[in-house]
Every structure is written in structure tokens, then in C-alpha cells.
Amino acid sequence: MLDAKAELVNQMKPVLDQPVVSPLRKLDEDLAQIPGLIRLTLGEPDLSVAEHIKVAAQKAIAQNDSHYAPSSGSLNLRRAISQYMQERFASPAYDPQTEVVVTIGAAEALFASFNDLFRPGDKLIIPTPAYPVYATLAQQAGLEIIELNTAPDFNLTPAKLKKVLAQHPDAKGMIMNYPANPTGVTYQEAEIQELVAILARTSLLVISDEIYAELSYDYPHTSMAKWLPNQTIVVSGLSKAFAMTGYRVGYLVGPQLLVQQVQAMHQLIVACPPGPMMAAAEEALTHGQTDLALTRQLYQRRGEWLLTGLAKIGFQVIRPAGTFYVFAKIPTAWREDDVGFVTDLAHKAKVGLVPGSLFGAGGAGYVRLSYAAAESELALVLNRLTAYVN
Structure with a gap:
């Protein structure tokens, strides 16, 4: 060594x-x-990966899509993301120019958000059991982790949320992840509205990881952003539902000033996403519902x-x-x-x-x-x- x-x-x-x-x-x-x-x-x-998605990537390569793209991602893909979020999850009409950033997987979106939207020492509430990378990234960003234990039913109820907020009124942010890794728990629209009614009375920034949104079985997924748009950053990507883990295409949407703050960190980290992978992602979001x-x-x-x-x-x-x-x-x-x-x-x-x-x-x-x-x-x-x- x-x-x-x-x-x-x-x-x-x-x-x-x-x-x-x-x-x-x-x-x-x-x-x-x-x-x-x-x-x-x-x-x-x-x-x-579906054949038509592969063909889109191959076509982009054949057409020499090998140069620097806009750091926030191709405008066509950002438009596709905004339209997809509206049509599938009734999200706000995010401006593709300023409120959508294409990232190198959802992990990079989380990394940039934790580092650029919070300050070292800020408290971040993480409902647990939770994807362990949240805690790892929070540690890296110098944040104080507040675990919100949702056992034994693994549901984040209004009572549990009120309790942790009363104990930590100075918390700056909270992670939401649903359908949830590792438990598979998710929430109906009425349940999301109950949580939003509490969160809207705070100044908490909610980072909503909705990477499994398309893998909701019992009822349609409701995005946190539908009911709490001014306090929510939605992070997602194509790795899970489209089996595109190796393509490394994620995205982040939210209020303009917050998204542009993340964009500043993003462009320093990665310069830009790769063109052929973005072409594949655009095809997936536009023609991948079947x-x-x-x-x-x-x-x-x-x-x-x-x-x-x-x-x-x-x-x-x-x-x-x-x-x-x-x-x-x-x-x-x-x-x-x-x-x-x-x-x-x-x-x-x-x-x-x-x-x-x-x-x-x-x-x-x-x-x-x-x-x-x-x-x-x-x-x-x-x-x-x-x-x-x-």
C-alpha cells in the first residue's frame, strides 16, 4: 500500500x-x-434497459453528441422532466430553464443538496429505518443527524412528526423517501396532505427522494411537491424503474433560487451530464410508460x-x-x-x-x-x- x-x-x-x-x-x-x-x-x-431507450443512446453517439452539454442538462431533457413530473405526479409546472437540473444519478443530486442548501451544524431529520447513504452524506456535509424512529409500523405519522419537531424546533431540513427503502412503505395522498399541513407551518426544507415513485403498487404516487412546492426539493432518477443504473441520470426539481444554488455546486463537481445518456433518459421519460x-x-x-x-x-x-x-x-x-x-x-x-x-x-x-x-x-x-x- x-x-x-x-x-x-x-x-x-x-x-x-x-x-x-x-x-x-x-x-x-x-x-x-x-x-x-x-x-x-x-x-x-x-x-x-428497453431497446428503444438503448437506440436513443446509440443514435446520439452516431450523431456525434460527444461535446459539452449545458451544465444543468440538455434543455430537451429538462423539458421532458418537467412535463413528466406534471403528467405523472401532478407536480408544479417547473420551469425547465431554471427549476430543473440533470445530475449524475440521484446520489449526486443528494450530495449537492446537502452541501449547498444547508450549513455545517444544521440539523437534518431522517425518518428511519432509512437508506444509509443519507446519514453518510449528512456526515460529509457536517450536518447533525436527528433520527426519527418510525418503528414498529415504519409509517411517518403526524404524531411522530409533531413530536420530533417539538424536540428539535431548530431543525433546518428533513428527508422524505417514499416508497421507502428499506421498508417498502409509502403514503396515500391524504396522508401526505396531513404531513404537509404540519410542515407548512415550519421553515423546514424537505428533500423528497422519490426515486421509487414509479414502483408504487397499491395507489398512485403523490409527490410531496404537489402540496408543499415552496419548501420541497424533489430528487429522482431513472436507475430503479427503468433499470438504468449504469446510465447515471438523475434530476432535481424545486423552487428557482434553491435549484440554482444546487446548480452552482453541480457544475463545479461534474461540468455537465453526458449527451448520449441524456438522450436515453429523454426517450425513457417520453415514451417509456409501457x-x-x-x-x-x-x-x-x-x-x-x-x-x-x-x-x-x-x-x-x-x-x-x-x-x-x-x-x-x-x-x-x-x-x-x-x-x-x-x-x-x-x-x-x-x-x-x-x-x-x-x-x-x-x-x-x-x-x-x-x-x-x-x-x-x-x-x-x-x-x-x-x-x-x-
Whole structure:
């Protein structure tokens, strides 16, 4: 290993004096070393990108779309995003010129938002269990994390929201993520309105991560921005619903002054998104509704089938209303030791899951399973889990 000069290490930004690593990525890399293991760990769709979307990217390459694009993304894609948000989720009519930014995946949109819309020391409320990268990015930005434990039902209710706001009246922001990773919980429009009625009386900035919006099964997704437009930044992308994880196209929409503040950070980080990937994203958002309907049906069928199988084995499961995750209570013999359970399961049954404690308060004693995997693999996982539990 090549060691850096000590003085260089000492002068690093304090919040980064230890490398910030995604807990999920680290776990996945560790489990990958076990021979024969089936990993249901990362939120990586097993599906292929639709052919017409691939053709759009190929056409852009053939037409030499290889030069710098506008830093906020091509105007055509920004228009498509604004129209898509209005038509699908009744969002405000975002101005493509000033209220939409195309990012390198939703992760970059979150990074830029955390670093440019808050100041070090600001309090950020994160309802948990939650995607662990929120806490990692908040740590990197120097924010103080306030965990809002939503267990045991994993719903953010008005009562829970009022309680945390009373305890932390100086909080500056809050993350919303629904359909939620890892629990699959989502909210009907009336429930969103109840939360908005409380949030509208505050000065909280809401960062609403709606990356799984198209994977809502029980009822149509309602964007937070529909009812709280002046306080909401919506972050989303094409990785999950369109299986375009490697294309790295995300976006951010919201009030002009806030979006332009993020845009200033964004252009310094990445200069601009790549043209062929934006052409593919425009095609997906404009002509991809048939693909989405089929994908939604497939994941819902897989989820119901997996739930039935897990229940037969003896797992207590929460039925997901969206996403492609199941959050399941581990067998009682393990009590709350989800890390020990996952480790033992990986070595003895060759099944890789994610311990719930990685997702923050309320997650201990649970595991997350991703059913963004081939049905043959899911069947093999159920067989191995059955043998292990018995």
C-alpha cells in the first residue's frame, strides 16, 4: 500500500479524516468473497434497459453528441422532466430553464443538496429505518443527524412528526423517501396532505427522494411537491424503474433560487451530464410508460410470491406497497442480532441479505431482501432459507 505523506493526511477536512464508505457497498463487497453466495443486497435491477431507450443512446453517439452539454442538462431533457413530473405526479409546472437540473444519478443530486442548501451544524431529520447513504452524506456535509424512529409500523405519522419537531424546533431540513427503502412503505395522498399541513407551518426544507415513485403498487404516487412546492426539493432518477443504473441520470426539481444554488455546486463537481445518456433518459421519460407498467407488474408479482414463501418459513414480513424490497423480522432464535444472523446465513446457507441495523434506528432485528433478481434465484434463496431455518 502506498502511504500518503503525514502532513497531507493531517490537513484533510475533519469530517473526512476517515474515508466515508457506503455501508451497503462495503457489506456487498465482503459477501461477494463467499463462494456460491446469492446476493439479494443491492438495489440493482436484474432487468435490461428497453431497446428503444438503448437506440436513443446509440443514435446520439452516431450523431456525434460527444461535446459539452449545458451544465444543468440538455434543455430537451429538462423539458421532458418537467412535463413528466406534471403528467405523472401532478407536480408544479417547473420551469425547465431554471427549476430543473440533470445530475449524475440521484446520489449526486443528494450530495449537492446537502452541501449547498444547508450549513455545517444544521440539523437534518431522517425518518428511519432509512437508506444509509443519507446519514453518510449528512456526515460529509457536517450536518447533525436527528433520527426519527418510525418503528414498529415504519409509517411517518403526524404524531411522530409533531413530536420530533417539538424536540428539535431548530431543525433546518428533513428527508422524505417514499416508497421507502428499506421498508417498502409509502403514503396515500391524504396522508401526505396531513404531513404537509404540519410542515407548512415550519421553515423546514424537505428533500423528497422519490426515486421509487414509479414502483408504487397499491395507489398512485403523490409527490410531496404537489402540496408543499415552496419548501420541497424533489430528487429522482431513472436507475430503479427503468433499470438504468449504469446510465447515471438523475434530476432535481424545486423552487428557482434553491435549484440554482444546487446548480452552482453541480457544475463545479461534474461540468455537465453526458449527451448520449441524456438522450436515453429523454426517450425513457417520453415514451417509456409501457415499459414501466410491465416492470411494475413484474416486481409486484415477485414481491407477493416472495412474501408468501417467507411467511411459510416463519418470517414476520411487512408487505411492501412499493419498491423492490422486503423488510422481514429475523427468526426469534436470533432475537435482535440481525448482523449475526446475516453473517451466519451467508456462510452456512450461501444467501446474502442486508442487516436492518444498517438502516438506523428501528432496523435492528430485521433484514432487507431485494427482489430485483431473477425468479430462479429467488426460488433458490427460499429453498436455502427453508433448509437453514429448519
